[in-house]
Amino acid sequence: MTDPDALAAFVEALGDIPVLLDPALVKQRSQDFFWFSPVLKRQLNDMTAELVVCPRTRDEVTHTMAAAWRCGINVTPRGGGTGNHGQAVPLRGGAVLDLSRLDRIVWVRDGMMRVEAGAKLIDLDKILRERGWELRMFPSTKRTATIGGFVAGGSDGIGSITWGGLRDAGNVIAAQVVTAEAPPRVLELRGSETDLINHAYGTTGIVTELELPLAPAMQWRDIVVAFPDFMQAARFCLVLAACPGIDLKLVTTIDSTIVPSLEVLRELVAVGESLALLMVAPSGMTTLAELVSAHGGQIVLDADTLKSEITSGSVPLYEFTWNHTTLQMLTQDRTVTYLRSLFPAADPLALVERMRTLFGDELPMHLEFLRVGGALTCAGLQIVRFTTEDRLAEIISIHEQNGVSISNPHVYTIENGSGHKRLPVNQMGFKHEVDPLGILNPGKMRDFVPVRAPAENAE
Numbered sequence: 001m002t003d004p005d006a007l008a009a010f011v012e013a014l015g016d017i018p019v020l021l022d023p024a025l026v027k028q029r030s031q032d033f034f035w036f037s038p039v040l041k042r043q044l045n046d047m048t049a050e051l052v053v054c055p056r057t058r059d060e061v062t063h064t065m066a067a068a069w070r071c072g073i074n075v076t077p078r079g080g081g082t083g084n085h086g087q088a089v090p091l092r093g094g095a096v097l098d099l100s101r102l103d104r105i106v107w108v109r110d111g112m113m114r115v116e117a118g119a120k121l122i123d124l125d126k127i128l129r130e131r132g133w134e135l136r137m138f139p140s141t142k143r144t145a146t147i148g149g150f151v152a153g154g155s156d157g158i159g160s161i162t163w164g165g166l167r168d169a170g171n172v173i174a175a176q177v178v179t180a181e182a183p184p185r186v187l188e189l190r191g192s193e194t195d196l197i198n199h200a201y202g203t204t205g206i207v208t209e210l211e212l213p214l215a216p217a218m219q220w221r222d223i224v225v226a227f228p229d230f231m232q233a234a235r236f237c238l239v240l241a242a243c244p245g246i247d248l249k250l251v252t253t254i255d256s257t258i259v260p261s262l263e264v265l266r267e268l269v270a271v272g273e274s275l276a277l278l279m280v281a282p283s284g285m286t287t288l289a290e291l292v293s294a295h296g297g298q299i300v301l302d303a304d305t306l307k308s309e310i311t312s313g314s315v316p317l318y319e320f321t322w323n324h325t326t327l328q329m330l331t332q333d334r335t336v337t338y339l340r341s342l343f344p345a346a347d348p349l350a351l352v353e354r355m356r357t358l359f360g361d362e363l364p365m366h367l368e369f370l371r372v373g374g375a376l377t378c379a380g381l382q383i384v385r386f387t388t389e390d391r392l393a394e395i396i397s398i399h400e401q402n403g404v405s406i407s408n409p410h411v412y413t414i415e416n417g418s419g420h421k422r423l424p425v426n427q428m429g430f431k432h433e434v435d436p437l438g439i440l441n442p443g444k445m446r447d448f449v450p451v452r453a454p455a456e457n458a459e
């Protein structure tokens with residue numbers, strides 16, 4: 001709990017920058033989708049900030065950070081609040097910094113855009129399409145998430161089958177960052193320097209603008225293919241994903257035991273069938289039909305992605321994929337949770353098959369095909385029929401012993417959530433430089449020790 005006098009001084013210093021103080025609203029804006037994990041639900045459910053600050057410009061962000069430094073107030077940045085790991089949940093009170101009003105497009109040219117960090121992905125994509133471009137990749141929360149939240153808290157998603165993840169070189173060109181110093185600096189990170197804020201949960205600065213590469217706009221087809229057997233569907237997906245001549249945005253395999261939880265889709269298939277969910281360019285449809293037939297599948301849905309996105313009552317196929325598959329399951333059964341795994345690029349399906357044999361119906365399989373460092377492989381977002389935290393830890397450990405890397409979605413620190421159990425680049429050294437008091441999203445960078453406590457800094 002923050003010292004009330006420090007909080008009052010902070011609010012006064014904010015001047016006319018909009019602030020929310022209503023405890024119910026503040027609690028709501030202090031939460032994200034951490035409840036997907038029973039472990040995080042237990043740990044984070046009662047965490048809340050004491051106020052929400054809603055800056056409208058970069059100058060107001062800088063002003064807020066100067067006031068936070070002076071008054072010793074912790075600051076947790078927030079975009080759309082759709083993270084699954086409690087990234088946007090303040091662990092030590094203070095202020096939530098709601099960046100959703102920084103939503104302007106600075107420019108679009110030559111297959112690149114520069115935008116403010118709070119812009120919603122759905123709005124960005126709409127404007128880009130009018131100019132002949134589209135986002136290279138987006139999370140399945142495209143309709144609610146922000147671009148800043150995706151870069152600071154996400155990793156990959158729809159489009160990663162072609163472009164890889166956010167961490168792959170070239171996928172973030174530049175980031176403008178406001179630091180937590182006296183006075184705050186506005187830094188321009190370019191190229192590989194952007195790794196310092198990429199997936200750092202806002203612990204290494206407030207991202208105010210981003211420069212990202214784009215892809216030519218495509219009229220994507222939402223395609224569902226039914227297969228009598230899961231491994232047959234997975235093998236088809238791997239062959240399709242490796243086809244250099246077909247433009248793809250999404251290649252997903254879903255186990256038959258998950259299908260009854262997928263509204264609409266379950267009505268298209270017979271009991272026991274597994275699914276391939278795809279986004280394919282129109283030019284790939286002829287070859288796709290041949291591949292489907294050669295692998296013993298049947299196309300059961302062919303729809304226009306964009307139409308589904310904007311037509312009320314219809315759902316784009318990507319909202320059945322990535323972590324939306326888990327969400328669909330959770331709407332039917334609140335006891336399930338999920339894993340986030342990465343299979344090695346050399347023969348990934350051999351290990352997929354092995355894990356299916358080991359765990360059976362305890363872990364219904366869900367695969368997302370993607371490129372990692374250029375190599376084609378698949379990630380598992382397996383559903384877990386949760387029993388105990390000990391068993392969950394055991395499941396994770398068995399995967400790791402078998403060579404399946406786990407990005408643990410049941411922990412809230414950056415290090416523990418990464419497959420490598422450590423920070424990916426020199427984010428720690430950068431944090432010492434730009435946030436020496438550790439007021440940015442404190443507790444999320446596990447090994448960081450501030451030079452002194454923020455309260456000791458308060459005037």
Ligand SMILES: Cc1cc2nc3c(=O)[nH]c(=O)nc-3n(C[C@H](O)[C@H](O)[C@H](O)COP(=O)(O)OP(=O)(O)OC[C@H]3O[C@@H](n4cnc5c(N)ncnc54)[C@H](O)[C@@H]3O)c2cc1C
Pocket residue numbers: 032033076077078079080081082083084086087088099117118138139140141144145146147148149150151152153154155156157158200201202203205206207208322323324327441
């Ligand atoms: C159903 C479901 C499906 C999902 N699918 C995917 C997926 O396909 N791929 C994927 O990668 N993720 C996925 N996610 C996780 C999440 O939706 C995405 O990562 C999303 O991009 C987060 O954006 P946001 O605006 O909601 O960020 P928030 O949740 O608001 O924030 C995420 C993190 O970034 C920090 N942050 C936010 N804005 C800034 C800023 N301007 N400067 C500095 N730090 C900032 C926050 O403090 C927090 O740590 C999914 C989540 C759900 C619930």
